[in-house]
Amino acid sequence: MIVKNSLGSLPPFPSDVPTAPIASVTLSKILNGDEAEAASAVEACRTHGFFYLDLSSTPLGEDLLAESEDLLQLSYKAFDHPSEEKDPYELIKGVSLFGYKKPGTVKKTDPNLRPDTTEFFNVSKDHMHGVEPTRDYPSEITDNKPLFQAFTKNAHQLGMILLGTLAKQLGLPPSEFTEKNIFTKPSGDHCRLTHKFAHVSDKDAIGLPSHTDFGSITILFNWLGGLQIQSRNPETLGQWEYVKPMEGHAIINLGDAMVTFTNGLLKSAKHRVVPAPGEQVNVDRYSIVYFVRPHNEVIMEPCEKFKDLKDDLKVAGKFEPEGGKILTAGDWMVQRAKQMGS
Ligand SMILES: O=C(O)CCC(=O)C(=O)O
Numbered sequence: 001m002i003v004k005n006s007l008g009s010l011p012p013f014p015s016d017v018p019t020a021p022i023a024s025v026t027l028s029k030i031l032n033g034d035e036a037e038a039a040s041a042v043e044a045c046r047t048h049g050f051f052y053l054d055l056s057s058t059p060l061g062e063d064l065l066a067e068s069e070d071l072l073q074l075s076y077k078a079f080d081h082p083s084e085e086k087d088p089y090e091l092i093k094g095v096s097l098f099g100y101k102k103p104g105t106v107k108k109t110d111p112n113l114r115p116d117t118t119e120f121f122n123v124s125k126d127h128m129h130g131v132e133p134t135r136d137y138p139s140e141i142t143d144n145k146p147l148f149q150a151f152t153k154n155a156h157q158l159g160m161i162l163l164g165t166l167a168k169q170l171g172l173p174p175s176e177f178t179e180k181n182i183f184t185k186p187s188g189d190h191c192r193l194t195h196k197f198a199h200v201s202d203k204d205a206i207g208l209p210s211h212t213d214f215g216s217i218t219i220l221f222n223w224l225g226g227l228q229i230q231s232r233n234p235e236t237l238g239q240w241e242y243v244k245p246m247e248g249h250a251i252i253n254l255g256d257a258m259v260t261f262t263n264g265l266l267k268s269a270k271h272r273v274v275p276a277p278g279e280q281v282n283v284d285r286y287s288i289v290y291f292v293r294p295h296n297e298v299i300m301e302p303c304e305k306f307k308d309l310k311d312d313l314k315v316a317g318k319f320e321p322e323g324g325k326i327l328t329a330g331d332w333m334v335q336r337a338k339q340m341g342s
């Protein structure tokens with residue numbers, strides 16, 4: 001199957017900016033039980049917490065590539081309204097994770113404290129599949145429910161393949177993580193559409209300030225540069241490096257829930273979005289994201305095997321619930337969303 005890819009119609013990612021040396025893992029090899037490929041996925045999660053996933057030559061991967069392109073086309077229309085038409089769909093910080101997030105509402109975590117310039121539609125997997133009663137969404141979303149149903153189902157399935165692979169490689173029962181992320185149970189799982197205007201006159205604008213994702217695993221499709229992670233290389237430690245979009249690939253990263261479940265053995269890297277490099281700065285930026293998050297009743301604590309791992313293995317994604325309480329995933333997601341504003 002030839003999957004349409006909008007990458008070719010955009011200005012190229014410049015060849016002279018430093019990019020993050022993250023691994024590329026091939027889904028078809030993972031599906032064929034290739035041990036070396038599975039080991040490289042785990043290694044990526046123990047170091048960067050980020051990797052590219054080559055989705056080509058697999059029916060699941062090609063469906064996801066095609067659906068992410070369709071969602072990109074849909075995003076052009078869904079965001080192309082004055083704010084007074086989007087505001088009625090606004091999500092309420094600390095109450096609901098889903099709906100419209102306007103620019104400027106995410107916690108200002110960067111040193112210059114600049115507000116974020118990205119708008120989102122967070123579309124709940126449970127709303128699309130009738131797991132929970134839905135909320136109102138704009139017509140571009142409600143009229144295309146089958147597309148959201150297909151994308152969330154396939155992205156979730158991909159997440160389960162990857163979580164199963166990580167569990168096996170860590171010597172855990174294969175269902176250790178997948179049983180914490182059950183598709184048919186109420187959760188914070190969602191498809192996020194993001195949009196950031198081109199920043200021609202303000203090259204220092206922050207698209208999304210530095211953050212870690214708070215769920216289990218994130219599956220990201222973007223077409224323009226702008227995403228950055230912090231270098232783990234001793235010579236450039238802490239410097240921000242671009243993650244260059246690659247044709248036929250998704251970008252996969254772990255969220256803080258996996259840091260908690262593995263007691264810090266697997267990492268959730270800090271990342272941010274800045275204006276796209278080079279000529280790409282002249283183009284509006286969109287991304288399509290699926291967040292797999294533990295279902296609401298899961299207890300947020302390390303799995304048995306990793307209970308006694310030492311604290312100093314932890315990197316990003318440190319979040320201490322008030323009073324050191326052990327929370328359910330439902331409460332944890334609400335607290336994190338309130339803290340981050342997303
Ligand atoms: O747009 C991107 O490339 C990244 C988005 C992101 O990090 C997020 O929505 O949490």
Ligand SMILES: [Fe+2]
Nearest residue numbers: 211212213271
């Ligand atoms: Fe993120």
